[in-house]
Amino acid sequence: MPTRGYRALVTASSPPPAANPPVRRRRRPGPTGGVGFVVDSVLMAWRWLRRMRTALYMLAALGFLTLVATFVPQEPNVSSTVAEWRSGEAGPGVPVARVLDAVGAFDVYGSGLFVALLLLMYLSLTACLIPRIRAWFRLVRLSRPPVIRRPSEANLTATFATAASPEVVHATADDVLTRRRWRRRRHTGDGRTPAQLAAEKGLVSREGGSLLFHVSFYVLLAAIIVGQLTTFEGQRGVVEGEPGFSDSAVSYWLYQPGRWFDESDHDRWQFELDEFHVDWVRDPLAPGAGQPTEFRSEVTITPPDGEPYAAEIDSNAPLRIGGKRITQLDWGYAPRVVVEVDGEVVHDGFIQPTVTDGGFFRGAVKAPAADPDVGLEVFFYPYAPYDESGRPVPTGAPWDEAPMLLFRQHRGDLQLGATQQTVNELDTTELESEGGAYLRPGQSVTVGDVEVSFPELRRWVGYQVSSRPAIPALLAGAGLLVGGLIPALYASRRRLWVLTERDEGLGSTLVTVTGRAFQRPEAFAEEHAAVTAELADAVEATATDPPPDRPGDHSGAHHRAGDREVLRP
Amino acid sequence: MTQDQLAELSRFLYSPTTLLLYLTAAFVYLYALTTTVGRQEERERGRRARRIGGVLAVLGVTAHVAHELARGFAQDRLPLGNMFEVTSLMALVGVVSGLYVLQFVRRRPELNGFVLLGGSLVLGMAMLMYAEPGPLMPILDTWWRPFHVSLLVAAMGIFAAAFVFNGLYLLRDTAERAVAASHEGRSRGSTVGAAHLGDLERTGPSTDGDDDEVERAHAAAYREALRAGIPRVKLAVGVFLGTSLVSWVWLVTDDTVAGGVGRFLAVNLTMVAAALLAAWFTPFLPSTATLDGLAHRTITFAFVLWTVGVIAGAMWAEVSWGRFWGWDPKETGSFLTWVAYAGYLHARATHGVRGRNAAWIGIGAFIVLMGTYLIANYVVVGLHSYAEL
């Protein structure tokens, strides 16, 4: 409904505002026949797209899709849950999951339906905005406040009498309204319309704000698309004190460059983790017992052609190097496990067990260098103090005050490459258990002919390195959005007329200040009263109606509308 | 005072102190509302009741603020870190801004009771998610967080007030329509009664004597007609079902079946009781235009806050997690709420949709707000799962 506002403008006051140019040009008759049918259909679709109701339906559809995304787990977010839904371990069951899969409900925002809706919304937005923007520019350039024949019922009206001449009154009113930044138009009066100063305000900012708000969607969309193309994200885990990684394509474990991201965009600095600080509320009786209170990495960065320097990464303070940002993603304990068979070292390295619900960590050691292979199932407990009888008691506490490494040793074929297994999983189908033991840091133990030792405990941290050059554009889009929204919702379009009627016999001028607001009438009532009072003061009014001694009452009930009795001096 | 004592104090200030003060103040105000159409001496009593209600409300707000402060000191951080704290602050913002607007901007202090009733409801709901004071996870410890969270909390509180206005609008509108329809049936199109009594709350007893008696009898009959115009059973069932759209979350997430059913019923029946009470008060409500305007303006304001709050959240996510938006359940929920209220604003700007339809969209948007808030916190858990239930 791009022209609704304009039409309202035409019908709002009694005389047609001849001063305003027609906003829409007349359509020429189009072609007929088959071409005409196509043209008509396109025009009809375009007009449908332009309707406010259409936008409403689309918002509803967008809301529905989002609702689906709220209830159904989304693959990009929680792929494991989606996998459980698919296999029937969780969720409403396999058949339902199949249907959900078929309609793309597991990845709503990547589905064709969503893209189609987005496209349609942007089309509708465009269809809506083109005429609105054209009309707006015409309004800004050409519009003049319309004149009025007599105050109408719908108007807020106040009158007063003054000895000043109409010219002086109009000039003063012009000053007052200029100071208040109204758009003005003087009319000297003719047989049909009285002499008056017509003024208007707010028509540019309200509609302009709304346009800016809607236009910001294009900026946001463009920024997001460009962002997708130019972004880069890489992930990598690092153990304290161990060699880190360098910023290059090959050193990331998970590497997701956008299409326009080039390998030469890497900065090739070297990254090392010196120490990772993590702490909790350890007192079980303190408020929030067990909650973490700190995650902080002390790191060393070596630029490709410079001196190494120390830096810090905190939960909410990522490290910025050039255009890239390093954030902490996750962390865990990294026990160093050495495995020797017949005095020969077959494994020596830090393992990175994953945390479990039970508060302990699970991992595996795989040593295919031995013959037959050695595999250790590892359970790591950060806090397993001894009880009175000297036995370790595993607890769920995450702090490493009494670390214990529990393992079960296996020999046989590890099936590496034959079956799917992650680094922390051990496929025991072809293995034989030879018993297990527990170790404290610095200890070693021999099980069968295998000696396992746990010389030290460190920590590992998973980092994400990202580069998002489109963020400033996105911020600009957000700024436009808010900057447009506020005037779109709060600016109010209003008109005011200062009419004069000279009574030469009495030597006085009757001044009528009348006006109306299209939005926010209460605020306008105050403004109207203020303008009237200012003008009455400036021209030394002799009597006013309503009397100006009712400050604070803005109900408008005391402003008489339409034909009224007038106090004469 | 030790932190434990502070925690104890904050708990006591919250419940029963604040809760009871709000509730009593609400009922005193609602009583005062029933006197506005009565005799001179009744109106005098109403004025006195309103004064008492005002004192109780101020005491309630003071206790509420004191609770927030005590809780803040007990845990050495802003009390905005979990659902209980957020909801409690949402109630505080809603009550204070609602009372302020009605008292000083709108100058309709007789409506304060509804705001206080709404505040009590939200406070009661927060009790269902009570959590002991404690420190914050480090990821939440940044100035982005209070900025983002407090904007959204303020918006939620204001949306809640708008929900009440929309509900009251629908009640009043339904009642007026019913009365107009029955008039039409009886006197063939004469709506004189409805027109003249539409402004009931302004009708004061101007003279003593028979005219006054007649007028009052007439007004009482009109009040009865308005009340009769609201189908009670339909209202109760509708509110029960409508609330269930949100409160099912407790059914499926509570540890015990009995606990879940208990919470579910507590919420639903409270809402039904509130609706029936509001229905009884329908004749004393301001005009539909006033209620509609209040709803629109509150939603407009909250929409701006919500927009800025969501943007701030995206900025925080960019800083904390290295991505500004990931369709995490909470992000999805806040987006959905935003779209729903944008739908309301569009509906208001569309000819032929405004009025009752827009009010229904507003109600639906609030259901979306509460629903996504609870779902994202209880049912599906994503990165934002710091809620500490």
Ligand code: HEM
């Ligand atoms: C589908 C594409 C859209 C179209 C065609 C559209 C169209 C319009 C139009 C014509 C108006 C002016 C209403 C008037 O004052 O007469 C408007 C206002 C508005 N639109 Fe949209 N819009 C679209 C999408 C959106 C979206 C996605 C949002 C945000 C969630 C949004 C939020 C608003 C707001 C807040 C207003 C101001 C309402 C008011 O003036 O009271 N719009 N829109």
